[in-house]
Amino acid sequence: MPQCKWCSKKGFFLSLSKKSLCKSCQLMIETKINNHARVIKSNIKVLGASEEKEKNINHCDEIIEKARELLRYEKKGISTIDPSPSKLIKEFTTTHDKLIIKSVPEKVNEALLSAESALLPYNEIYSINEVLNKIKTVRTVLPELLVPKIFALINQKGGVGKTTSTINLGAGLAKLKKKVLLIDFDPQANLTDGLGTEEKDLKYTIYNILKSEVNCKNVIINNNENMSFIPSHVFLAKSEKEFSREARNIFLLKNALKGLTGYDYVLIDCPPSLGILTLNALAAAQSVIIPLQPEYYALKGIRKLMDIIDFVKGKINRRLTIVGIICTRYDNRKIHHREVLGKIRESLGDSIFYTVIRENISLAESSSFGQTIFEYKPKSHGAEDYMNLSKEVIERNTINNKKNNKEFSSV
Numbered sequence: 001m002p003q004c005k006w007c008s009k010k011g012f013f014l015s016l017s018k019k020s021l022c023k024s025c026q027l028m029i030e031t032k033i034n035n036h037a038r039v040i041k042s043n044i045k046v047l048g049a050s051e052e053k054e055k056n057i058n059h060c061d062e063i064i065e066k067a068r069e070l071l072r073y074e075k076k077g078i079s080t081i082d083p084s085p086s087k088l089i090k091e092f093t094t095t096h097d098k099l100i101i102k103s104v105p106e107k108v109n110e111a112l113l114s115a116e117s118a119l120l121p122y123n124e125i126y127s128i129n130e131v132l133n134k135i136k137t138v139r140t141v142l143p144e145l146l147v148p149k150i151f152a153l154i155n156q157k158g159g160v161g162k163t164t165s166t167i168n169l170g171a172g173l174a175k176l177k178k179k180v181l182l183i184d185f186d187p188q189a190n191l192t193d194g195l196g197t198e199e200k201d202l203k204y205t206i207y208n209i210l211k212s213e214v215n216c217k218n219v220i221i222n223n224n225e226n227m228s229f230i231p232s233h234v235f236l237a238k239s240e241k242e243f244s245r246e247a248r249n250i251f252l253l254k255n256a257l258k259g260l261t262g263y264d265y266v267l268i269d270c271p272p273s274l275g276i277l278t279l280n281a282l283a284a285a286q287s288v289i290i291p292l293q294p295e296y297y298a299l300k301g302i303r304k305l306m307d308i309i310d311f312v313k314g315k316i317n318r319r320l321t322i323v324g325i326i327c328t329r330y331d332n333r334k335i336h337h338r339e340v341l342g343k344i345r346e347s348l349g350d351s352i353f354y355t356v357i358r359e360n361i362s363l364a365e366s367s368s369f370g371q372t373i374f375e376y377k378p379k380s381h382g383a384e385d386y387m388n389l390s391k392e393v394i395e396r397n398t399i400n401n402k403k404n405n406k407e408f409s410s411v
């Protein structure tokens with residue numbers, strides 16, 4: 001005997017649609033599905049078009065609300081829209097929660113930890129245990145959403161390619177759709193010059209940020225859609241005397257970067273010294289990248305640098321790690337370079353990136369034109385090497401995030 005899936009009406013002569021609905025239910029349900037589908041599609045279309053988080057959160061709310069209204073039909077086995085209401089709810093609930101987390105990053109972790117602490121004594125109650133599991137799930141994504149990954153590119157020796165690597169690694173990450181901020185932390189201001197900005201045209205620089213005269217947002221210069229930078233000035237040279245008087249001044253950069261959002265990566269181009277500026281960079285960073293030329297004296301210098309990093313990790317910044325060492329200005333035709341690279345790999349193992357940056361005149365030329373290697377000569381060896389390095393940095397960072405998230409979620 002035919003039976004309507006929705007109203008459960010039965011009858012030998014009952015006429016049903018393809019969806020096993022009687023005529024009155026078919027008309028009502030089809031009208032509702034069409035109206036809700038139209039609202040869902042229009043919200044999906046405009047979601048993300050605006051940078052205003054509140055608008056995007058509202059779009060997610062509308063999608064979820066309409067999908068929930070259609071979910072009751074899906075539960076009765078009535079086909080509605082594609083993707084199904086249950087899939088839409090799952091997808092846009094995740095998007096909604098991530099937007100909420102991004103909009104109030106400083107408060108979310110504190111709130112979740114408080115909620116978890118309050119509920120933990122009652123975790124044997126099934127409903128509370130379910131809530132605790134959801135809290136843990138949200139907390140696993142917090143490390144990626146709260147703050148950008150901050151890398152300090154350091155080497156006390158000059159001329160090893162720190163600035164070139166900061167600019168072109170940043171540009172490579174930007175080409176891979178990552179939001180990147182570069183910080184010129186060297187009084188010589190080579191990064192600022194290498195991105196086509198002259199010191200005389202600057203109103204504010206990183207020096208003004210350290211002096212608490214302005215905040216980062218007032219100083220950031222947009223280089224392209226995905227890459228921005230904070231410029232430097234020769235005035236920064238005053239900092240060695242000016243900021244060395246008090247121990248707390250090694251946290252000036254860290255404090256200045258607090259609350260910085262909207263970036264996946266921050267790369268700090270450090271000066272060729274181990275003074276107050278480099279200590280500030282190491283205190284603010286989570287990871288260190290060391291550009292290194294294939295020379296015999298390089299290993300000796302690296303050991304000294306490793307000692308400094310270990311000291312900072314022990315006394316100032318526990319989370320500091322070395323993400324990798326870049327072999328720069330490498331010439332495979334030179335026996336000396338091949339031998340030294342072999343010894344570096346033997347001595348440092350997985351610490352050194354697989355990618356090496358070959359000696360390439362285009363890298364030097366691009367800086368003189370105020371361009372990245374990808375703008376100046378996108379088909380050069382320099383562009384190829386820095387693109388490969390960018391992919392390797394993302395890969396290592398992803399692996400490290402997974403390790404951290406496992407530790408974080410097991411707390």
